[in-house]
Amino acid sequence: MPELPEVETTLRGLAPYLAGQEITGAVIRNPHLRWPIPAKLPAVLRGRTIRALHRRAKYLLIECGDGTLLLHLGMSGSLRLLPAATPAEKHDHFDLLLANGMAVRLRDPRRFGAVLWHDGEASRHPLLAELGPEPLLEDFDADHLYRATRKRGTPVKTVIMDNRVVVGVGNIYASEALFRAGIRPQLAANRLSMARCARLVQTIRETLAEAIAQGGSSLRDFVGSGGNPGHFQQHHRVYGRAGQPCRACGATIKQLRQGQRSSFYCPVCQK
DNA sequence: CTTTGCACCTGTTGGC
DNA sequence: TGCCAACAGGTGCAAA
CATH class of the missing domain: 3.20.190.10 (MutM-like, N-terminal)
Structure with a gap:
């Protein structure tokens, strides 16, 4: 969770x-x-x-x-x-x-x-x-991501989930941020342009910040006996949506397996 | 150094 | 209804 x-x-x-x-x-x-x-x-x-x-x-x-x-x-x-x-x-x-x-x-x-x-x-x-930068702080920026990806031929999704590159990007938000950035999870990290690094930094931040803001609305339930934080009523754009239509273009969302974890992406929106 | 696969657990789900 | 395999949001670590 x-x-x-x-x-x-x-x-x-x-x-x-x-x-x-x-x-x-x-x-x-x-x-x-x-x-x-x-x-x-x-x-x-x-x-x-x-x-x-x-x-x-x-x-x-x-x-x-x-x-x-x-x-x-x-x-x-x-x-x-x-x-x-x-x-x-x-x-x-x-x-x-x-x-x-x-x-x-x-x-x-x-x-x-x-x-x-x-x-x-x-x-x-x-x-x-040995942890890398916090995704929501200044030192995680396009320069950092660009440099961190240069010698990595592995898929970009596994690289953004590497906590020496940036911390806190879990399996759900990795897929979500890549969708928003229009980047396929299986793209080799070292083939990302500086511009796409900048975009990805932005979408990682945005995805996490939005989810935190959503969670904030459930804080009321946190103390006491009823509530359970983490019950964000989230509408993921791709995560868990294999076989369903892309919310942006209608194409069928695909699922693949990367390092024992499921990844989801839109074959049309993400290149 | 990077990369890969395993390990640690219980609970839920889906197919037969 | 029951059974069993596959899978689940993390991540440190050993081995390649």
Whole structure:
């Protein structure tokens, strides 16, 4: 479920409630995520105050004192803020307990997510240190993409999903951004002109920003018992639409397989 | 260095 | 209705 817009929506939903809160502890119900949740975590967190929340790629960073709690939602993770006494359900693996009686609860059926602790500056954590630029910030631009693609003969879709080139472009938005840019996913990356790089940078930004704006409208549901962030009522232009007519030209949307992932494109609009 | 394929899991879907 | 294979929004890592 979580692509970058869902992670950003989660961050924005949580941040106002967490900033300044004291942590009273943590509950590890099942430590077996992508990496084990450190057993020392409850003791490490107890008594710390949350300074701020950040996002880097799809990692959620909760700054507490001189360290950072790193969270990743993997493929099926979600976070909710609820009263700590709320009974945990089947896939609720981890709670961060707050002094006000609330808990941040991680649910993750597939357990591809992560809960890790880092002492000191989060950007030096091995998982974050080698990451490329954020797609919505200035340093991701046409020049950067052009240079990053020159020596890559692999399909452009796999290159924009490479987190050393740019972070946060997941499988759905890769297809969507390429459609908007009029670029076929299987085109060799090094055959992109500077102008097409510029266009692609623009559509990646636009696609993600629109999805984040959509997610913003579901923030209301974030806290409490009802809602589930990530329920954007999105109309994808190509993703998941194989066999259906292109919304722009009516041609039949095609699907192909690239590196074990599905890609979707319009054979007429994309060259 | 780049590129490829696997691994980690559970839940849902579609075909027979 | 049941069963089984294929697939699902991520991504680090080993091997080529």
